[in-house]
Amino acid sequence: MELTASNISFKYSSQSDYILKDLNLTIDNNKVLGLVGDSGSGKSSLCKILSSFILNYEGEVRLDGKPLPKKGYNPVQLIFQHPEKVINPKWKMREVLNESWQVPQELFDEFGIQESWLNRWPNELSGGELQRFSVLRSLNPKTKFLIADEMTTMLDAVTQVQIFDAVIKVVKDRNMGFLVVSHDKDLLSVICDDIVHLNDLNNF
Numbered sequence: 125m126e127l128t129a130s131n132i133s134f135k136y137s138s139q140s141d142y143i144l145k146d147l148n149l150t151i152d153n154n155k156v157l158g159l160v161g162d163s164g165s166g167k168s169s170l171c172k173i174l175s176s177f178i179l180n181y182e183g184e185v186r187l188d189g190k191p192l193p194k195k196g197y198n199p200v201q202l203i204f205q206h207p208e209k210v211i212n213p214k215w216k217m218r219e220v221l222n223e224s225w226q227v228p229q230e231l232f233d234e235f236g237i238q239e240s241w242l243n244r245w246p247n248e249l250s251g252g253e254l255q256r257f258s259v260l261r262s263l264n265p266k267t268k269f270l271i272a273d274e275m276t277t278m279l280d281a282v283t284q285v286q287i288f289d290a291v292i293k294v295v296k297d298r299n300m301g302f303l304v305v306s307h308d309k310d311l312l313s314v315i316c317d318d319i320v321h322l323n324d325l326n327n328f
């Protein structure tokens with residue numbers, strides 16, 4: 125399976141300059157691909173294009189040759205840097221997860237989630253604890269590609285490794301594609317099969 129971005133050009137309507145120009149990228153479902161690039165170069169914007177959060181771009185994003193569905197579950201899931209921005213503060217953690225899928229007990233263990241956290245509100249968890257839920261929520265079995273945009277940037281090294289180990293195990297078990305955006309080249313060199321630089325993808 126492949127997620128392909130073809131001839132993607134994009135600029136924010138409030139800005140005069142394009143940030144992505146004639147960009148082509150293929151993400152394979154059996155590889156972990158790293159994406160690096162300068163701050164402000166457009167990595168997060170590309171992630172949002174790949175996962176349909178941004179739709180007003182030129183070019184095409186296709187999953188196995190087909191456009192992504194406009195309705196229903198998106199098989200390309202984006203994990204953001206700040207989970208508190210995307211988790212409904214009015215739901216307890218159990219509801220946050222159940223809205224997406226029934227998470228099996230073994231994944232709670234692998235992600236280091238304690239049973240008692242399920243009864244808490246999002247603001248009663250630390251950033252790292254909350255991010256584990258955000259990641260687990262995105263691992264609905266319908267997910268085919270996962271995009272992690274600085275998913276563990278605000279976490280300590282031990283938590284970072286624990287979360288990546290748990291995600292990569294699921295990714296490999298299910299043959300999912302995984303794009304990892306990070307400024308941490310050491311992390312990427314450990315977990316990725318290939319690493320691409322955004323500047324090398326743009327054709328200005």
Ligand SMILES: Nc1ncnc2c1ncn2[C@@H]1O[C@H](COP(=O)(O)OP(=O)(O)OP(=O)(O)O)[C@@H](O)[C@H]1O
Nearest residue numbers: 136138139143161162163164165166167168169170
């Ligand atoms: N909603 C927006 N409206 C207008 N401009 C934006 C918007 N979001 C981002 N930008 C601008 O688009 C450019 C690319 O931003 P983007 O967030 O994609 O970069 P990035 O590579 O992810 O950077 P970082 O490594 O700092 O996260 C930046 O110049 C940024 O200021």
Ligand SMILES: [Mg+2]
Nearest residue numbers: 167168169273
């Ligand atoms: Mg970014």
